[in-house]
Amino acid sequence: MEAEPRDLACEEVLNRYFEPLRPGVSDVPADILRFLKNEPERSIQNALRYMAEAAEGRGSVRAAVAVASNGDGTFTVVDGNATTHALARMGIPRVRVCVVGENTGSRLLNSALMLSELGGPAELSPKTAPAPEAWLDDTLHSIAEKANARTERGGCEARVYMPDDSDYGDVCKLVRRLLPPGAEVTSLRKIGTPQKPLVCRELRLLLQFAEGGSLLLRLLAE
Numbered sequence: 001m002e003a004e005p006r007d008l009a010c011e012e013v014l015n016r017y018f019e020p021l022r023p024g025v026s027d028v029p030a031d032i033l034r035f036l037k038n039e040p041e042r043s044i045q046n047a048l049r050y051m052a053e054a055a056e057g058r059g060s061v062r063a064a065v066a067v068a069s070n071g072d073g074t075f076t077v078v079d080g081n082a083t084t085h086a087l088a089r090m091g092i093p094r095v096r097v098c099v100v101g102e103n104t105g106s107r108l109l110n111s112a113l114m115l116s117e118l119g120g121p122a123e124l125s126p127k128t129a130p131a132p133e134a135w136l137d138d139t140l141h142s143i144a145e146k147a148n149a150r151t152e153r154g155g156c157e158a159r160v161y162m163p164d165d166s167d168y169g170d171v172c173k174l175v176r177r178l179l180p181p182g183a184e185v186t187s188l189r190k191i192g193t194p195q196k197p198l199v200c201r202e203l204r205l206l207l208q209f210a211e212g213g214s215l216l217l218r219l220l221a222e
Contacts, residue, residue, distance in 0.1 A: 010094045016055040017083075018064060018096040025064045027094045030087065032074045033067065036107040037165065039081045047082035048089065064096045068103035068110055076103040078110045079169075104199055108221055111167040112190055112200035119187035122204035124216050128156045131207065131215035132180065139178050147171050149222075157216045164222070168203050171219055175205065182210025 011027055021027070053059030065080030075097065077084055084095050101113040130136075140151040140158060147166035152159045160171065176185060187206035192199050203219040 007094060010092065013092060014094065014096050016061070017051045017087075018061050021096070025096060025098045027096050028075070030084065030093055030095050033065075033084060033095060033097075034070065034074055034076045035081060035084075036076055036110065037081065039085050043082040044085045044089065047086035051083070051086055051090075064098040066100045066114055067097045068101050068113060069099055070103045075099065076110065079114050101198075106164050106221075108162055108164045108166055108168065109199055109201070111169045112203065114169050115172065115188065115190065115200075115203070117188055117190060118185065119206070122187040122189040122206040122216060124156050124206070124214055128214040129212050130156045131209060131213045132211070135178075135180055136215065139175065142174060142178060143171055146174055156214055157218065159218045159220060161220050161222045168200070168219055172203070172205070175207075175217065179207070180209065184208055 007027065011021070014027055019025075050059055050062070054061045062080075062083065065084055066078040067075035067080075068078050069075055078100060080095075080097075087095055101110075104110055136153065136158065140153065140160070143149060143160055144151050147160070147162050147170065149160045149162045149166060149171075151161070162168070162171070172185075172188070179185075184207070185205050186208045187204070189204045190200040191202040191204060193201050201221045205217040205219070207215040207217060209215075
């Protein structure tokens with residue numbers, strides 16, 4: 001991203017709501033930002049409340065809005081839709097952003113830009129015991145409802161086929177929230193394709209359970 005001329009007055013306003021400027025973070029005109037989804041009014045109202053609390057010192061400032069480059073001087077918001085809409089409601093003409101990659105044109109695939117890989121290869125050992133049956137049933141049902149996805153399972157592996165309007169990050173948060181005591185995600189790997197190795201078409205999570213079972217959870221673009 002080319003350096004934008006500094007607007008010191010606007011910069012001072014944004015400092016009330018965001019972490020300070022640093023290399024890789026810029027304040028850009030709001031009219032060069034694009035969106036891949038509509039933001040619910042409730043989310044915008046929550047963002048307005050959080051920002052007011054931050055400005056008053058009763059809450060934390062947030063990281064810069066994450067955007068992906070469209071290659072034409074505009075950027076698509078990957079994380080921070082509600083914050084961007086809230087700034088517009090407040091009449092603030094600029095947004096503090098950090099470029100995290102190139103826009104794929106897909107909400108689902110763009111959401112992978114925000115995820116960091118974890119651990120070693122997401123692979124099962126030949127003698128792996130399966131995940132707890134009841135937990136897996138409930139978790140796959142919750143994922144299907146959250147992401148409007150279809151699921152398959154067999155042995156120590158489960159697959160979730162996700163439509164384009166879902167979000168890898170939302171499902172990862174859900175899985176972590178539903179993990180039983182003592183269980184953890186030990187590996188997270190983003191898988192591309194031979195043609196587009198940097199575009200995430202699949203997310204693999206390896207889950208380990210306290211009683212010794214494991215699960216390879218594969219989140220795939222439908």
